[in-house]
Amino acid sequence: QKVSVEVLDHLEHLALVDFRDLEGVERLQKAIQFADQLHEVNTDGVEPMDSVLEDRCLYLREDDVTEGNCTKELMENAREKVEEYFVAPPGNIPLPKLEERETFLPGS
Amino acid sequence: AALKDGLRSQVSAALKEGRVTPTELCQRCLALIKSTKFLNAYITVAEETALKQAEESEERYKRGQPLGILDGIPISVKDNFNTAGIETTCASNMLKGYISPYNATVVQKLLDQGAVLLGKTNLDEFAMGSGSTDGVFGPVRNPWSYSKQYKEKSVLKSHSEDEESDWVITGGSSGGSAAAVSSFTCFAALGSDTGGSTRNPAAHCGVVGLKPTYGLISRHGLIPLVNSMDVPGILTRCVDDAAVLLGSLAGHDPKDSTTVQDDFKPFELPNLTDVSKLSIGIPKEYHAPGLSSEILALWSKAADLFKNAGAKVIEVSLPHTRYSIVCYHVLCTAEVASNMARFDGLEYGHRSDMKDSTESMYAATRREGFNDVVRGRILSGNYFLLKQNYEKYFVKAQKVRRLIANDFVKVFRSGVDILLTPTTLSDAAPYTEFIQEDNRTRSAQDDILTQAANMAGLPAINVPTALSERGLPVGLQFIGRSFQEKQLLSVAKWFEKQVQFPVIQLEEVKRHDNGVFQHQKSASFS
Numbered sequence: 001q002k003v004s005v006e007v008l009d010h011l012e013h014l015a016l017v018d019f020r021d022l023e024g025v026e027r028l029q030k031a032i033q034f035a036d037q038l039h040e041v042n043t044d045g046v047e048p049m050d051s052v053l054e055d056r057c058l059y060l061r062e063d064d065v066t067e068g069n070c071t072k073e074l075m076e077n078a079r080e081k082v083e084e085y086f087v088a089p090p091g092n093i094p095l096p097k098l099e100e101r102e103t104f105l106p107g108s
Numbered sequence: 109a110a111l112k113d114g115l116r117s118q119v120s121a122a123l124k125e126g127r128v129t130p131t132e133l134c135q136r137c138l139a140l141i142k143s144t145k146f147l148n149a150y151i152t153v154a155e156e157t158a159l160k161q162a163e164e165s166e167e168r169y170k171r172g173q174p175l176g177i178l179d180g181i182p183i184s185v186k187d188n189f190n191t192a193g194i195e196t197t198c199a200s201n202m203l204k205g206y207i208s209p210y211n212a213t214v215v216q217k218l219l220d221q222g223a224v225l226l227g228k229t230n231l232d233e234f235a236m237g238s239g240s241t242d243g244v245f246g247p248v249r250n251p252w253s254y255s256k257q258y259k260e261k262s263v264l265k266s267h268s269e270d271e272e273s274d275w276v277i278t279g280g281s282s283g284g285s286a287a288a289v290s291s292f293t294c295f296a297a298l299g300s301d302t303g304g305s306t307r308n309p310a311a312h313c314g315v316v317g318l319k320p321t322y323g324l325i326s327r328h329g330l331i332p333l334v335n336s337m338d339v340p341g342i343l344t345r346c347v348d349d350a351a352v353l354l355g356s357l358a359g360h361d362p363k364d365s366t367t368v369q370d371d372f373k374p375f376e377l378p379n380l381t382d383v384s385k386l387s388i389g390i391p392k393e394y395h396a397p398g399l400s401s402e403i404l405a406l407w408s409k410a411a412d413l414f415k416n417a418g419a420k421v422i423e424v425s426l427p428h429t430r431y432s433i434v435c436y437h438v439l440c441t442a443e444v445a446s447n448m449a450r451f452d453g454l455e456y457g458h459r460s461d462m463k464d465s466t467e468s469m470y471a472a473t474r475r476e477g478f479n480d481v482v483r484g485r486i487l488s489g490n491y492f493l494l495k496q497n498y499e500k501y502f503v504k505a506q507k508v509r510r511l512i513a514n515d516f517v518k519v520f521r522s523g524v525d526i527l528l529t530p531t532t533l534s535d536a537a538p539y540t541e542f543i544q545e546d547n548r549t550r551s552a553q554d555d556i557l558t559q560a561a562n563m564a565g566l567p568a569i570n571v572p573t574a575l576s577e578r579g580l581p582v583g584l585q586f587i588g589r590s591f592q593e594k595q596l597l598s599v600a601k602w603f604e605k606q607v608q609f610p611v612i613q614l615e616e617v618k619r620h621d622n623g624v625f626q627h628q629k630s631a632s633f634s
Contacts, residue, residue, distance in 0.1 A: 003491075015445065015490045016452075016471045017483045024484065027548065031441070031488040034552065037434045038504050041511065048506030049513060051336050051366070052565030052590075053323050059365050066362075073209040077456035086454045093465035 003028060008105055009098045016095075018103050025104075115295055115349045116376070120177045123169055130169065130180030134162035134224050137182040141226065141293045143616045147249045149278075149287035151187045152195050153227040158182070161224045168222065177352055179222030184288045184297040187228035188235050189340070190329040191215050194225075198331055199243025200233045202451050202458050202477030212329020213361050214298060214340050221356055226294050229284030233479050234448075235300055235333050237547050238308055238554035240283020241539065242481050248283040250276045250313055250536050251291040252580050256613035261579035276536040276580060279312035279554070281305040282341060286313040289343045292617050296353050299341035302333045303436055303551070304531075304558025306341025307585060310570040311531035314581030314612060316600075318342040318350045319558075321591045322565035323368040325354075326361035334443040335366070337436075337562040347571065347601040351377050354593060368591075375594050380602040384418030389524035393429035396556050400534040402576055407530050410573065410584055413606055414528070424524060426515040431508055432560040433552055438492050438505035444482075445489025451477060481547045513564040520589050526599050527587040530557055535576040557585065567593050571600050572609040581609070 008025065012018055019025050071084055080087040098105060113119050122128045141153055165180035174180070185191060188198045190208035197203045211219065219225065232242045241247035252258050253275035262274060278287050282299025286309035289297050299306040301319040310317020318341060325340045332338055342353045355374025361367045390411055395404065415421045453459030453473035460472035478486070492501040519527070532554065542550065561568040567590070570583040586603070588596030 007491075007494075010494075011487050011490050012471075014494075015486050016467065017474045017478060017486050018471070019487065020480065020483065024480070024487070027480075027484045027546070028487055028491060031437070031484070031548065032491065035434060035438050035492065035501055035505075038431065038438065038501065038508055041428065041431055041508050043504060043507035043511065046507040046510055048503050049510035050506065052513060053366065053368065056368060059360075059362075059369055061362060070209065074455070076209065077206060078454065079459040088454055088466050089463045089469045091466040093467065095465075095467045095471060 021104050114346050115352050130162040130165035137293050144291050147287050149284040150227045151230050151245050154194050158224050158226050165222050175222040182224045182226045182294045184226050184229050184294040186282050186285050186299045188331045198234045199231050213326035214357050232281035235281040236481050237280045238551045239277045240280035248278045248287050250278045257579040276538050277542050279309035283309045285343050289315045297343045301341040302338050303555040307558045307570040311583035312536040314572040316344050316350050317570040319568045321567045324358045326364040326367050328363040332447045334440050347604050351597050377601050380598050386419040387525045388414050388421045389424040389527045391424050391426045394529040398533045403530045424519045428512045432512050433556050435505045435508040436559045438501050441485045441489035442492050442502050444485045448486050516564045529585045531570045531583045531585040535580040561587050567596050569600050571604050573607050
């Protein structure tokens, strides 16, 4: 089954990257096909594995400040800033809908 | 000291006795980097800082107080490790011009021991790929393309072929590091290994490539791809050197909570003479489709080598091997989708001029900053993480991961000490042939033999074994038990001694190396 345009649009929204062209969409199709092979494996009663170190306790340290005060260094890499703020364009504005967006997907 | 010498055995002594100075070593390497520029192994060469570090090292040697074996030793670092004051690009437009404010822990450890950082090596963009062909700075060329050994075999081909287009790939994604070590421009290099990215180029470039146990070496400062599988990788010209590097890098790091707290004691490798107590496992599933008959034969010969030396060599089974690459594909793209989310242009890296809204700025920045491969993986990852797909793909893959890891546990529990497998399906492909297929297809093909070790978190090492019929390196892989690097490297060292892999014969190196050009025995193994 092919991935629907709705899902493709949804993915572009979630990922904030675009498919760019037909090749990009086909790449996803092939990736899904490839991944479908997983369903050949019987995993009844098998617990998912998050980490190979699951048998060990996570290391906790004392709640002491050991580093910081590096605002100046960290700000140096930002392109747009004001005093100690990173400057972003206005938020709470959703990405344009498919019809209004400049994207490869049909419907735009 | 010749550029070919082993660190512990020869170079260190030469430096202590003053037969060569750190500055001389550094200058020789820098000159060689310049004359091998066509390999495109380096993205950034930190000439000034390297010479300064070399000078400081020289002062220490003069006072008779070197910091250790690595003091004054030129090394290179893959460009996905943060290096303070030096550009770190990950071979991507997204990080072009990004100057790290800090050193990755492994880089800091090397510098603390006096190592001289020559520069940052080339890779596939964000370490995604198996050819080192997909970075924004262009592909890396395998030094063996220019070796006497390869050229001799190519003479038989049609003369009308342009020599320029004949060059072969390094493999990837740590191709720049492998090429740098292989062409003698540094004594050791750091790579990273998520699906085979250190062992694959090591095999194609004829160098030792070590993937340590997950949790042994800190990932702090290594720009992450797959947090549950990434490890820093070590590339050197001999197994002893890999042990030296491991000794200086391993150990708990409070800044990386995935490093284990066990005490790590650096070790010197014994000169094993008796392998009769060893049990070597040959996993039958690693006879994968597409494995070249040449490599199959070498693998078989290697097994016989151990058998004839008295070791127990048995066929074993890792039944879920063929699903490892599929599992990796899902888990990798899912983690990538998450890890790449940090690149939005606000705090560092490329930022688009788009100003309409935060979301559109993020989208434009990522559109401009990432190449097809990266975008493809992000989109696939997001697909597998969709609510309707999460159980079906992501959790399913996590379950399959456990089955793969358990396969290894069972085999090691049955008394096998080390597994012996091929590292790659064939020798290095010509660039023009390699790029006929897309990145995802190639990665799926090329990672097949290396990937499972990352899945299970096990240590694995590529040892250069012999030259192929085309005159190119072929390596074999040893996989060991968790945190048993000493045993793994001891066996690898024994094997290295048996096979006597030939030294690459490069014109450029001959000119720069005023050490005696040792007459090399021909490869006794092929």
